[in-house]
Amino acid sequence: MATAYDLVIRNADVATASDRFRCDIGIRDGRIAALGANLDAGAEEIDAAGMLVLPGGVDAHCHLDQPMPEGMRMADDFFTGTRSAACGGTTTVIPFAAQEKGGSLRAAVEDYHRRADGKAVVDYAFHLIVADPTPQVLNEELPRLIREGYSSFKIYMTYDDLKLSDHEILKVLTVAREHKALVMIHAENSDCIAWLTERLNDEGHTAPKYHAVSRPMAVEREATHRAITFSELADVPILIVHVSGREAIEQIRWAHGRGLPIYAETCPQYLFLSEQDLGGEGYHGAKCVCSPPPRDIGNQRAVWDGLAGGVFSVFSSDHAPFRYDDAEGKKLGGKEQPFQYIPNGIPGLETRLPLLFSGGVMEGRIDVHQFVALTATNPAKMYGLYPRKGSIMIGADADIVLWDTRRKVTIANALLHHDVDYTPYEGRTVQGWPVLTLSRGKVVSRDQAFAGEMGSGRFLPCGAPQVPRLQQGKSI
Ligand code: URP
Numbered sequence: 001m002a003t004a005y006d007l008v009i010r011n012a013d014v015a016t017a018s019d020r021f022r023c024d025i026g027i028r029d030g031r032i033a034a035l036g037a038n039l040d041a042g043a044e045e046i047d048a049a050g051m052l053v054l055p056g057g058v059d060a061h062c063h064l065d066q067p068m069p070e071g072m073r074m075a076d077d078f079f080t081g082t083r084s085a086a087c088g089g090t091t092t093v094i095p096f097a098a099q100e101k102g103g104s105l106r107a108a109v110e111d112y113h114r115r116a117d118g119k120a121v122v123d124y125a126f127h128l129i130v131a132d133p134t135p136q137v138l139n140e141e142l143p144r145l146i147r148e149g150y151s152s153f154k155i156y157m158t159y160d161d162l163k164l165s166d167h168e169i170l171k172v173l174t175v176a177r178e179h180k181a182l183v184m185i186h187a188e189n190s191d192c193i194a195w196l197t198e199r200l201n202d203e204g205h206t207a208p209k210y211h212a213v214s215r216p217m218a219v220e221r222e223a224t225h226r227a228i229t230f231s232e233l234a235d236v237p238i239l240i241v242h243v244s245g246r247e248a249i250e251q252i253r254w255a256h257g258r259g260l261p262i263y264a265e266t267c268p269q270y271l272f273l274s275e276q277d278l279g280g281e282g283y284h285g286a287k288c289v290c291s292p293p294p295r296d297i298g299n300q301r302a303v304w305d306g307l308a309g310g311v312f313s314v315f316s317s318d319h320a321p322f323r324y325d326d327a328e329g330k331k332l333g334g335k336e337q338p339f340q341y342i343p344n345g346i347p348g349l350e351t352r353l354p355l356l357f358s359g360g361v362m363e364g365r366i367d368v369h370q371f372v373a374l375t376a377t378n379p380a381k382m383y384g385l386y387p388r389k390g391s392i393m394i395g396a397d398a399d400i401v402l403w404d405t406r407r408k409v410t411i412a413n414a415l416l417h418h419d420v421d422y423t424p425y426e427g428r429t430v431q432g433w434p435v436l437t438l439s440r441g442k443v444v445s446r447d448q449a450f451a452g453e454m455g456s457g458r459f460l461p462c463g464a465p466q467v468p469r470l471q472q473g474k475s476i
């Protein structure tokens with residue numbers, strides 16, 4: 001006998017960014033076909049009694065198999081990275097197709113598709129990284145790529161091989177305004193970092209902990225303010241990525257007070273790690289070297305307040321996977337490196353949601369609706385994937401996660417599914433874990449084990465960004 005649905009999830013306690021309701025969820029052809037009581041039978045059925053049912057996470061800032069300078073390599077490709085995402089409750093990832101200086105953006109996109117095709121296990125879109133905004137890129141490549149579904153791009157104010165001048169940033173913002181794209185900005189002052197690094201080197205300070213000393217809050221605060229000024233001049237919204245602490249948040253609040261459309265993202269490392277994790281004089285701190293660096297407890301509090309109070313729209317992992325004990329990773333060339341040569345970035349795709357759920361929802365700092373908004377709905381909206389992704393509603397893709405809010409897990413790298421040889425959160429106990437993840441109605445992870453299929457993830461062209469409304473004088 002034909003059944004009404006391919007799959008029915010019974011007794012779901014659903015939470016979205018705005019609502020909480022009990023229902024059965026009927027899934028047909030990978031989409032949510034019905035929400036209601038006592039739905040007809042499905043070919044398969046799952047009983048969600050006792051579980052919280054949330055939309056699959058959208059990780060809008062992660063780096064997978066990104067081409068690196070000679071000798072350096074990211075540990076995760078699209079298979080291992082998305083496998084890890086699925087096991088952590090994330091069903092959409094948005095990594096970066098990165099232009100090289102002197103190279104074409106179109107070529108970077110084509111190369112990146114080859115890296116993802118046949119490997120991803122959950123759906124994916126691409127941001128672009130614009131490293132060389134030549135007239136050809138600004139006038140031809142970018143407008144075409146935006147029309148084809150690459151409607152967001154990241155630009156850098158630091159890193160020699162990626163950074164843009166102020167003049168170049170303004171030109172990129174002008175293209176974004178004209179063609180309705182969203183620019184993500186990495187805000188750190190490059191010259192200040194270079195000067196501080198020289199001074200530290202002259203004093204013989206090379207250990208990983210000096211990474212944080214070379215990139216103090218002031219360096220991020222200044223660049224954040226400058227980025228806000230560029231947005232105001234070009235009259236276009238921007239999103240400031242990986243905001244690490246109080247002084248940058250103050251700049252963003254100041255912008256909100258002036259009614260400026262400045263959006264902001266933060267990441268687990270600014271809530272759960274601190275400069276102490278960069279270590280003493282030993283090398284283990286290299287595991288936590290990322291930019292901006294983790295700061296102190298006071299800054300962690302400021303980031304929590306920013307999440308609760310609406311300064312941030314998006315919570316991403318910034319998963320940037322380099323192995324610790326590896327000549328292509330943190331021990332580049334097979335040896336311990338002075339801090340400025342340690343590959344920047346830490347892994348976090350799989351731990352993003354459990355850490356925020358535990359520290360945020362279970363500890364009462366944010367509610368479950370804020371959790372869903374920050375980790376799924378807002379990123380889907382801001383990057384043009386809503387309503388297909390980021391919510392539980394009729395017609396949306398059946399990207400759904402069952403959360404066991406009672407389950408306590410002590411994070412250990414051995415439990416995770418990335419290809420990195422460490423997690424910075426080793427030994428930390430969290431409460432609340434995703435126990436079943438569905439991607440377009442198919443189980444991709446069950447009980448902390450991968451259950452999906454390599455290559456089942458699809459590329460998602462992005463529409464125009466839908467930015468949330470900010471109230472003048474108040475972050476919402
Ligand atoms: O240290 C970091 N964040 N590495 C990844 C690249 C970036 O700037 O996001």
Ligand code: ZN
Pocket residue numbers: 186241242291
């Ligand atoms: Zn960055």
Ligand code: ZN
Pocket residue numbers: 061062063318319320
């Ligand atoms: Zn990043």
